[in-house]
Structures are given as structure tokens and as C-alpha cells.
Amino acid sequence: MDKKIRILLAKPGLDGHDRGIKVIANALRDAGIEVIYAGLRQTPESITEAAIQEDVDAIGLSILSGAHMTIFPAVKAKLHESGADDILLFGGGIIPDEDKVALESSGIGRIFTPGTTTQTIIDYIKSSIA
Amino acid sequence: MRPQSDKTRELARAITQIENRGAGYEAAMAQFYRTPRSGSYRVGITGPPGAGKSSLVDKIALNSRYFGDEIGIVAVDPSSPFTGGALLGDRVRMRDLAGKKNIFIRSMASRGSMGGLASATKDVLVAVEAFGKRIILLETVGVGQVELDVVDACDTVVVVLTPESGDSIQAMKSGIIEIADVFAINKSDREGADFFAMELSAMLDLKDDRLWRPPIVKTVASTGDGVDELVRQIEAHREYIVKSGLFASHRIEQIERRIRETILENIGNMIDREILPQAELRAAAEQVFSGDMDPYSFIGGQIKMITSSLDNYKLFIGNSKGNR
Ligand SMILES: Nc1nc2c(ncn2[C@@H]2O[C@H](COP(=O)(O)OP(=O)(O)O)[C@@H](O)[C@H]2O)c(=O)[nH]1
Ligand SMILES: [Mg+2]
Numbered sequence: 001m002d003k004k005i006r007i008l009l010a011k012p013g014l015d016g017h018d019r020g021i022k023v024i025a026n027a028l029r030d031a032g033i034e035v036i037y038a039g040l041r042q043t044p045e046s047i048t049e050a051a052i053q054e055d056v057d058a059i060g061l062s063i064l065s066g067a068h069m070t071i072f073p074a075v076k077a078k079l080h081e082s083g084a085d086d087i088l089l090f091g092g093g094i095i096p097d098e099d100k101v102a103l104e105s106s107g108i109g110r111i112f113t114p115g116t117t118t119q120t121i122i123d124y125i126k127s128s129i130a
Numbered sequence: 131m132r133p134q135s136d137k138t139r140e141l142a143r144a145i146t147q148i149e150n151r152g153a154g155y156e157a158a159m160a161q162f163y164r165t166p167r168s169g170s171y172r173v174g175i176t177g178p179p180g181a182g183k184s185s186l187v188d189k190i191a192l193n194s195r196y197f198g199d200e201i202g203i204v205a206v207d208p209s210s211p212f213t214g215g216a217l218l219g220d221r222v223r224m225r226d227l228a229g230k231k232n233i234f235i236r237s238m239a240s241r242g243s244m245g246g247l248a249s250a251t252k253d254v255l256v257a258v259e260a261f262g263k264r265i266i267l268l269e270t271v272g273v274g275q276v277e278l279d280v281v282d283a284c285d286t287v288v289v290v291l292t293p294e295s296g297d298s299i300q301a302m303k304s305g306i307i308e309i310a311d312v313f314a315i316n317k318s319d320r321e322g323a324d325f326f327a328m329e330l331s332a333m334l335d336l337k338d339d340r341l342w343r344p345p346i347v348k349t350v351a352s353t354g355d356g357v358d359e360l361v362r363q364i365e366a367h368r369e370y371i372v373k374s375g376l377f378a379s380h381r382i383e384q385i386e387r388r389i390r391e392t393i394l395e396n397i398g399n400m401i402d403r404e405i406l407p408q409a410e411l412r413a414a415a416e417q418v419f420s421g422d423m424d425p426y427s428f429i430g431g432q433i434k435m436i437t438s439s440l441d442n443y444k445l446f447i448g449n450s451k452g453n454r
Binding site for chain 2 (some may be wrong): 006034
């Protein structure tokens with residue numbers, strides 16, 4: 001038996017920069033993870049739907065648009081509504097420290113800010129999903 | 131009735147169980163095989179990377195002919211042979227399908243199977259059908275072994291090429307041409323589509339010995355141009371194979387191969403476990419290496435052991451039949 005970690009990476013909101021998330025997608029793949037990349041401009045609904053269909057262990061969101069305080073809770077709520085609370089939700093982006101603290105203490109997983117190494121993210125995923 | 135998301139989640143988890151060969155996987159598969167799946171139809175969409183397969187799948191699933199149908203999409207991409215990881219990006223081109231409750235999309239990595247389709251893929255198709263999907267679209271990258279696997283797994287195979295494929299047509303002659311039931315020349319908004327269609331058609335003339343001649347359809351997946359005709363040809367092929375009886379005979383052959391493969395897999399495991407454990411195999415190999423033994427005598431001994439237990443088995447079967 002060969003259990004693989006599956007991660008959905010998506011970029012909600014309107015900003016069109018996907019360089020960062022693609023770097024992470026490649027790094028996760030190189031770490032032996034199956035990465036499902038959903039692309040840009042995803043909504044909480046489309047993210048939740050994809051996560052359930054793909055039966056992922058975790059969802060990673062990249063948010064650069066400043067909308068993190070609405071999007072993370074919205075995805076969290078959608079997951080809850082769909083009975084998918086077991087899917088880990090984490091993310092990253094340009095997020096002020098106080099928001100990071102607020103999100104992390106609201107039951108959302110780790111929030112990574114610029115400068116985080118991909119190895120840190122990989123270690124986080126592997127230790128959270130056993 | 132259960133809410134839609136429950137059923138979706140159940141199917142999604144069943145697929146994971148199949149992929150991981152997780153506990154209870156065989157019992158689950160047995161159940162799926164017993165679930166009525168009649169009326170389901172599998173269309174393989176294959177071709178080189180970047181040809182526009184995912185974009186076409188997106189438009190096919192939205193075609194009016196399939197309006198409201200239960201559709202299952204399985205998109206397979208290669209795993210990295212070095213790390214076992216995979217980057218599965220087909221959903222990016224299927225964004226129009228978001229929110230459609232009748233459409234289920236699953237991305238799969240090819241995992242261990244060398245260059246071929248994950249052997250789990252065929253099981254996954256059965257599971258998707260058992261969950262009520264009637265049109266199954268299987269997207270695979272058409273290189274090497276996958277081509278034949280797609281034929282094995284699907285009822286109609288659409289080979290997606292682009293005008294640029296004309297340059298490598300010699301190379302493609304080898305395999306991908308033979309497996310097509312329908313050709314899509316995608317990116318026909320680009321130069322050379324007509325010329326390529328002619329070239330391809332001329333090539334088909336050379337081997338026009340079949341009852342079904344694969345039609346060539348020019349498509350532009352990004353706008354949807356030609357997709358209606360593509361779906362029409364897929365359905366024409368479906369009608370042809372259903373009426374001629376090829377549909378049933380092909381599926382029966384698929385099941386034959388599946389049974390045989392699975393038995394061989396089990397026998398292989400049994401041999402590793404019961405007859406030739408790793409340590410013993412290693413000892414034999416070392417003896418062959420040092421010149422103390424030739425491999426054939428050793429193999430002969432092993433086979434003799436297996437056949438003698440087979441003989442015992444036949445004797446046993448014979449007796450038990452006689453006692454009835
Ligand atoms: N010009 C043009 N580009 C297309 C067409 N179909 C797809 N593409 C683009 O080709 C690229 C690859 O498409 P994709 O569907 O991912 O191809 P796949 O790798 O075969 O699944 C994407 O950038 C698409 O937008 C088409 O008909 N015309
Ligand atoms: Mg694709």
C-alpha cells in the first residue's frame with residue numbers, strides 16, 4: 001500500500017500572479033507530493049468542490065490581493081458546510097503579522113509569509129499529514 | 131436522498147482507496163462491478179502534451195448533446211519517476227465546469243506504472259460508472275505505452291493533434307495513428323490545419339482496410355469551434371460499435387485482460403511470498419554469479435515445484451468433482 005499525499009493549490013481572488021504558487025507546486029512535486037493545481041481566480045465554492053472531488057489531504061491558497069481575511073474564513077466555512085473539516089487549509093501571501101496570528105488562531109492552518117523556504121512548507125505538510 | 135456532496139465525497143474516497151490499493155479495496159471493487167452500469171460510455175482523449183486535450187474535454191462536457199448528463203472526467207498525468215510526485219494541472223483548463231453538479235473531475239498521477247496508465251485507472255473508471263456517471267472522459271498524455279492502455283480502457287479513442295504535429299507525423303505513424311477512432315486537429319485557428327488534415331487523410335487512405343474510417347475534425351478548443359462536430363463523430367462511432375457488437379466484445383475482452391492481469395499479479399505476489407522469498411532468490415543469484423550454478427537448472431527446479439503442486443491441485447479438484 002502506497003499512501004500519497006495529495007494537495008490542492010489554488011489562487012483565489014483577482015490578482016493574476018501565479019509565479020509564486022507555481023514555484024511551490026514544483027517544489028512539492030519534487031518532494032514526492034501529488035499536487036493538483038487549480039489555477040487562478042478560484043472562488044471558495046470552486047476550491048471546496050475541487051478539494052472534495054480530488055480527495056486532497058490539504059488545500060494551499062496563495063493570496064496576494066489583500067483579501068485573505070475574507071477568503072480564508074469563507075473557504076473554511078464552505079469546507080465545514082460540505083462536511084470536509086478534515087481537509088487542512090493553509091496558505092501564504094503578503095499577509096501582515098496580526099492577520100496571520102488571527103487566521104492561525106481561528107482554526108486555519110499555517111500562514112506562510114514571503115521569505116519562507118519551500119522546505120519549511122514541505123516539512124509542515126509532511127508533519128501535519130501523517 | 132443524500133446530499134450531492136456526500137455522494138461526491140464517497141466517490142472521491144473510493145478512488146483514493148483504489149489508487150492506494152487500500153484496505154477493503156477488492157470488496158469495494160466487487161461491489162462496483164455488481165452495480166448496474168449499463169448505458170455508460172468511455173471516451174479516451176489522448177495526444178501530445180499541450181495539444182489542447184483538457185481544453186477540449188471542458189468543451190465536450192458542456193456540449194448540448196450531453197446537457198444534463200452525468201459526466202465523469204478522469205485526467206491522468208505522469209508521476210515523476212524520481213520522486214513519485216506529480217503536478218496535475220488539467221483542472222486549470224476545465225474551469226467552465228466548476229459548479230456543475232452533474233460533472234465530477236478527478237486528476238490522477240500515473241504512479242508506479244512505467245510509462246503506462248496507472249493500473250488503478252481502469253478500476254477507477256468502473257467506480258465512476260458505478261456512481262452513476264454515464265459519459266466518462268479519460269484524458270491521458272499520448273506517449274509510449276499509454277496509447278495501448280487507453281484503447282484497453284475506453285470505447286472510443288479521440289486522438290488530439292495540432293497543425294504543428296504535422297512535423298512529427300513520421301514519428302507518430304508508429305502508434306498514435308493506429309489507435310484513433312476519431313481525430314481532432316485542435317488549434318485549427320493556427321496556420322497549417324487544412325494542410326495537416328489533408329496529410330492525415332492521405333495517410334488513412336493507405337490503410338483504409340477497416341469498416342470504420344476515423345473521421346478528422348478540426349477544432350478550436352479555446353473558442354469551442356468544431357466541438358459540436360467532434361461530439362457528433364464520437365456519437366457516430368459509438369453507434370457504429372454498439373450496433374456492430376464491437377462495444378460488447380471489446381468490453382468483454384477488457385474484462386478478460388483485467389482478470390488475467392489480476393491473477394498474474396496475485397500469482398507473482400504468491401511466488402514472492404511462498405515459493406521464492408527474496409533471501410532465497412539472492413542466494414541463488416549469488417551462486418549463479420560465482421559460477422556454481424546455472425540459472426536454468428535453478429529455474430527448472432522452481433517450475434517443477436510449482437507444477438507438482440499444480441498436479442496435486444488437479445488431483446484434488448478431480449476427486450472433489452468425482453465425489454459430487
Ligand atoms: N490557439 C489555440 N490555443 C489552444 C487551443 N486549445 C487549447 N489551446 C491552448 O493550448 C494550451 C494547452 O492546452 P491544454 O488544454 O492544457 O492542453 P493538454 O496538455 O493537451 O491538456 C493552453 O494554453 C490552451 O489555452 C486552440 O484551439 N487554439
Ligand atoms: Mg491536459
